[in-house]
Amino acid sequence: RRQPCKAPDQAAVTRPLMAADISSNHAPSDPVEMRRLNFQTPGMISHPPIPISELGNHIERLKANDNLKFSQEYESIEPGQQFTWDHSNMEVNTSKNRYANVIAYDHSRVILQTIDGIPGSDYINANYCDGYRKQNAYVATQGPLQETFSDFWRMCWELRTNTIVMMTKLEERTRIKCDQYWPTRGSETYGQMTVTISDVQELATYCIRTFQ
Known part of the structure; x- marks a missing residue:
């Protein structure tokens, strides 16, 4: 079992959510996309996934001005409770x-x-x-x-x-x-x-x- 102590940051990307996915009479068949739609937060809606073809340019834009937009994006993450966490709050846990x-x-x-x-x-x-x-x-x-x-x-x-x-x-x-x-x-x-x-x-x- 391999366990690196430190690894570079990695970004997981999916295809962008198109308007047709929402307006179509047919629900998306990809189970990952379906779950993303079910559990997406307001922040996810305003910042949809980045297409792979645009990821490199997107990262370069974030890195400009001493990683300014990276910092802004991090600060925009909603820290509050989005879903239930009942099991974490159980006294025994x-x-x-x-x-x-x-x-x-x-x-x-x-x-x-x-x-x-x-x-x-x-x-x-x-x-x-x-x-x-x-x-x-x-x-x-x-x-x-x-x-x-x-x-x-x-x-x-x-x-x-x-x-x-x-x-x-x-x-x-x-x-x-x-x-x-x-x-x-x-x-x-x-x-x-x-x-x-x-x-x-x-x-x-x-x-x-x-x-x-």
Whole structure:
């Protein structure tokens, strides 16, 4: 299982939503597009997907003036609650969330297999993300807490995860952003999961770890 410590930002793009998709008597057949229409926010409506052919020019425009438009686009993201997050707010689950305002929406959360006798054992702060015309192609999750290591590795096992891309450092600006959820050497057991580190490749700006 390959787990880079740092990776460049990537953008997922789909075809642009055309007016014909909305006005047509026939609903779009692409399941990803259908779900996007069902769960789109006002911000998504005003900023539809970028066609692949225009993505390069779009990024260059955002980078102009010291990334000014990148900053403006980031600030335009609506931070408030868009959908329900009842499971994240359950008393048995609140301690599993690293931040009180970074939660898992109910409609797309990853549901773990229930462990008998353990309330809330199906919960992890993680949500499915669609890929290009593929539902649930990716999972976005928080930096694991020590008390959620076993849930994290159980999720990887249950979803048959092949690649983990870690988009944060363990510590940034003296703040703990993620606890080390992998063994430094040899093997570690997290709940019912034993993880063995078999290879480490140190590169210039990131590293690749292989787990078994």
